[in-house]
Amino acid sequence: MILSLSLIFNFCVSSVSAASGDIIYVNGSGGNDSWDGQSATYISGTTSGPKLSIKNATGTVNSGGTVNIADGTYKGTNNTEIIICRDMNIIGQSQTGTIINGTDSAWIFKIQSSATVTIENLTITNGNAYNGGAIYNDGNLTVSDGRFTDNYAYVAGSAIYNHGTLAVVYSSFLNNDADGGFGDPAYNFAAGTIYNDGNLTVTDSYFTENYAGHGNGAAIHNNGVLILTGTDFIGNSAYGSGGAIYNDNALIMANSNFIANVAYAAGGAIYNIGALAVTDSSFLNNVAYGAFYAPYISIAGGAIYNDYGGTYAVNSCYFEGNIPQDIYNNTEASSGYGSGVITGSSGDHGATGKAASKTMPLQKAGLPLAGLISAVLLVLGGLTVPKRR
Incomplete structure (x- = not known):
């Protein structure tokens, strides 16, 4: 199992003020940590009056209470x-204003495992x-x-590492970087x-434009149970496999879009070695370059690579422009063949269609220019599912 934080404290935030309440306010420009936090002004x-720091406020609020943070930029030891x-x-106070x-x-x-927490805006x-x-x-986090x-993890979870129960809704992840332990196999080449x-x-x-350096799964690396609905993956790139998602357990997905994601190895959008079920989703202009699979670049799975031991079911999905092909199912292993079913989907799903002809300057953005331009034109032209909230 991947190690957790290099140093885990054996204590928790404790009360730092005699006064506490169900609602505690924080104001980084007009607060004071000696105040009780029970008034916004x-x-x-x-x-x-409001607290000055988030750490003080979370240590003051009653169990089950709410910390309201005013707009502003919060940093330093009392806010991290x-x-x-x-x-x-x-x-x-607002998603773009409270930083x-x-x-x-x-x-x-x-x-901690004892806590149920909501983080919003x-x-x-x-x-x-x-x-x-x-x-x-x-714990249990929403x-x-x-x-x-622009968050970073040396091994895994540049934005979030989940070892409990996590629900993510109406949220965006841009330009985060997990390096998978720089390729050390002791870390299982994780990223995400x-x-x-x-x-x-x-x-x-x-x-959008997240990166997995020396690891697998730029957007999500799944070793647990993942249920995915109505989510877009655009321009993510992995030095290993799974330009957007690397699935090693159970993934159920519906109504999602994968556009111009890149894997240097296999599975431009998704690399699957677990159980995968996909419904009503689109895969457009994803690329897998087949590195580490030479000379098998033609079987790298531009949209989905299903490795031996993995199973997949794809229903009512749309595939276009994926290189070298839409789906590759690995049946060449000595044991544990991959298997899958495709129903009601359009596109070229064969293992030998659409020969790869591009080269990729693997950089943090990880996007071939032609693929990015095509993806932008598709979005602007209204050919993909309209953006959600």
């Missing part, structure tokens, strides 16, 4: 590396950790209307903007 002549061990809601910045040197939240950026660059979850940008070895649901969300 300072009440003259009293100690009632926050360990939460009791139930609470952490809500920003927690790890300054490339700190992770943001660790949710926050931008979390520049988090940095061994695993879980922004958030490491051992992320709603969140925005994760979200790394899951628990239970994960993702609904109406976006993964």
Whole structure:
């Protein structure tokens, strides 16, 4: 099992003020951690006013209470590396205005197994950790209307490492980078903007231009149970397999789009070695280059690569422009052949269609220019499923 954070504290955020309540306010420009946090503005002549820091507020709020964070940019030791061990809601004033910045040197939240937590209306950026660059979850976590940008993990989960139960809804993930332990096989070549070895649901969300260096699955690396609905994956790239998703357990997916994702090895959009069920989804201009599979570049699976031991069912899906082909099912292993069923789908699903003819300058964006232009034109032309909230 992949190691968790390089240093896990054996204590949790504790109360830091004698006064606490069901609602605690935070204001990074007008607050004071010596105030009780029970008013959004300072009440003259009293100690009632907003907290200055998020760490102080989460340590003050009652179990089951809410921390309301005013717009502003929050960084530094009092706003990062926050360990939460009791139930609470952490809500920003607005997604684009309430920003927690790890300054490339700190992770943001660790949710303990004892806690049920909702995080809403926050931008979390520049988090940095061994695993879980922004958030490491051992508990029961819901992320709603969140925005994760430019977070980094040395091994896995550049935005979120989930070891518990995680629900993501109406959230976006842009330009996050997990390096998979720089190819050290001790780390199983994991990566993922979200790394899951628990239970994960993702609904109406976006993964754009995320990167898996020396690992597999740029957007999601799944070793648990993943249910995915109404989510778009655009321009993600993996140095290994699974340009968007690497599935090693159970993945059920519907009404989602995969556009211009790239895998240097196999599975431009999805690499599957577990159980995969896909319904009513689109795969457009995804590319797999077949590295490490030489001389088998023609069987790399532009949209989906189903490896031996994996099973897949694809129903009512649309495939176009995937290179070298839409789906490749590996039946050449000595044991545990892959198997799959395709029903009601359009496109060329054969193993030898659409010979690869492009070269890829593998960089952080990971996108061949022609593929990116085609993807943008498809979106602007209204040929893909309309964007959701």
